[in-house]
Amino acid sequence: MSNNSPGFATLAVHAGAQPDPSTGARTTPIYQTTAYVFEDADHAAALFGLKQFGNIYTRIMNPTQGVLEERVAALEGGTAALAVASGHAAQMLVFHTLMQSGDNFVAARKLYGGSINQFGHAFSNFGWQVRWADTDEPESFAAQIDDRTRAIFIESLANPAGKFVDIAAIAEVARRHGLPLIVDNTMASPYLVRPLEHGADIVVHSATKFLGGHGNSMGGIIVDGGTFDWSASGKFTTLSQPRAEYGGVILHEAFGNMAFAIACRVLGLRDLGPAIAPMNAFLIITGIETLPLRMQRHCDNAFKVANWLKNHEKVAWVSYAGLPDDPNHALQQRYAPKGAGAVFTFGVKGGYAAGKALVEGLKLFSHLANIGDTRSLVIHPASTTHAQLSPEQQIAAGAGPDVVRLSVGIEDPEDIIADLEQALAKA
Numbered sequence: 001m002s003n004n005s006p007g008f009a010t011l012a013v014h015a016g017a018q019p020d021p022s023t024g025a026r027t028t029p030i031y032q033t034t035a036y037v038f039e040d041a042d043h044a045a046a047l048f049g050l051k052q053f054g055n056i057y058t059r060i061m062n063p064t065q066g067v068l069e070e071r072v073a074a075l076e077g078g079t080a081a082l083a084v085a086s087g088h089a090a091q092m093l094v095f096h097t098l099m100q101s102g103d104n105f106v107a108a109r110k111l112y113g114g115s116i117n118q119f120g121h122a123f124s125n126f127g128w129q130v131r132w133a134d135t136d137e138p139e140s141f142a143a144q145i146d147d148r149t150r151a152i153f154i155e156s157l158a159n160p161a162g163k164f165v166d167i168a169a170i171a172e173v174a175r176r177h178g179l180p181l182i183v184d185n186t187m188a189s190p191y192l193v194r195p196l197e198h199g200a201d202i203v204v205h206s207a208t209k210f211l212g213g214h215g216n217s218m219g220g221i222i223v224d225g226g227t228f229d230w231s232a233s234g235k236f237t238t239l240s241q242p243r244a245e246y247g248g249v250i251l252h253e254a255f256g257n258m259a260f261a262i263a264c265r266v267l268g269l270r271d272l273g274p275a276i277a278p279m280n281a282f283l284i285i286t287g288i289e290t291l292p293l294r295m296q297r298h299c300d301n302a303f304k305v306a307n308w309l310k311n312h313e314k315v316a317w318v319s320y321a322g323l324p325d326d327p328n329h330a331l332q333q334r335y336a337p338k339g340a341g342a343v344f345t346f347g348v349k350g351g352y353a354a355g356k357a358l359v360e361g362l363k364l365f366s367h368l369a370n371i372g373d374t375r376s377l378v379i380h381p382a383s384t385t386h387a388q389l390s391p392e393q394q395i396a397a398g399a400g401p402d403v404v405r406l407s408v409g410i411e412d413p414e415d416i417i418a419d420l421e422q423a424l425a426k427a
């Protein structure tokens with residue numbers, strides 16, 4: 001902790017929280033209520049008219065949710081945040097605030113599989129078009145932009161293989177075209193990467209993963225960087241035009257550098273409804289208190305495991321940005337010097353059958369479709385998440401027949417390695 005502003009670990013424990021004023025409870029209470037009594041009729045009218053901020057109904061805000069929002073905004077260095085039911089809900093509300101039917105956005109081709117589905121299928125029903133580009137070539141984003149483009153979307157540490165992305169280079173393209181850059185920071189967490197410091201305007205999270213960190217609750221977060229000028233072009237009418245239902249208020253004018261987070265709440269969350277359960281907000285707050293400790297341990301363990309696998313006779317290759325000879329190592333050093341994250345892929349000699357046998361032989365590792373749990377997790381994409389793709393498509397997606405993906409947990413590294421050793425011996 002410095003003399004001026006609290007450090008990251010202090011914010012992870014304290015930001016947004018204080019002892020409960022009515023009971024003295026030190027831990028943030030779970031406000032398990034749907035609604036809140038108004039002081040009087042004028043108070044109720046002021047809340048409904050956005051003249052005053054306060055609790056009305058838990059679909060729109062809740063005090064436990066509020067602590068989670070302040071904490072993640074502090075950790076990311078944003079002006080405000082909104083917590084919602086899942087990472088996918090966060091993405092839906094972000095685009096609902098930016099897009100009209102007929103608009104498009106440009107997204108990185110290498111993304112979490114669920115996001116590829118959401119963008120390509122569900123969003124097309126809303127009339128929102130996704131265009132794909134390659135993060136290794138920032139100008140490929142520029143090539144997709146036209147006058148109906150409203151945003152650029154990337155992951156800071158990209159799925160499935162754990163590749164760091166040159167955020168600043170893509171932020172440059174966004175700035176040149178007057179578009180906001182949205183960064184999904186789920187895999188890195190703000191402990192490793194703070195995208196707003198590299199030119200991002202909005203950060204989204206699946207809090208289900210490393211923020212919560214224990215594999216027990218779904219949640220999503222939108223962080224407003226407060227950096228984007230929503231009124232500079234006529235493109236973002238939700239923020240720059242009067243809202244009839246709120247007495248003609250212009251959100252950007254009224255709420256300045258928090259306007260985006262407020263629009264996601266008072267329009268998107270109000271109308272689409274994916275509110276986070278107060279219990280889940282509480283569990284995610286509790287998880288965040290140990291984020292710096294867990295994340296460092298995840299990285300240290302993953303590095304040891306990757307290094308060990310690299311020298312194993314049954315392992316064909318290892319793709320982990322933390323290894324000094326990895327092609328992604330320079331970007332990792334630049335964006336995430338504390339560590340390269342927990343998630344990476346490697347190839348087993350013997351292809352499909354060997355990959356499947358390895359997953360079946362592991363005992364400490366859980367075979368499941370998740371990342372960012374305290375526990376070590378494994379999946380063989382070719383026989384599960386990517387089974388419906390052709391062999392060519394699987395290889396293009398980084399999910400070829402021999403690929404195994406690990407999310408290395410915080411157990412003793414010797415035990416993680418011993419489990420891999422016994423399973424590789426059988427594979």
Ligand SMILES: *Cc1c(COP(=O)(O)O)cnc(C)c1O
Pocket residue numbers: 086087088089112114115155159184186187205206207208209218219220371
């Ligand atoms: C899991 C995940 C999501 C989706 O989040 P949910 O909480 O499962 O809805 C989005 N992006 C990334 C990188 C993820 O890992």
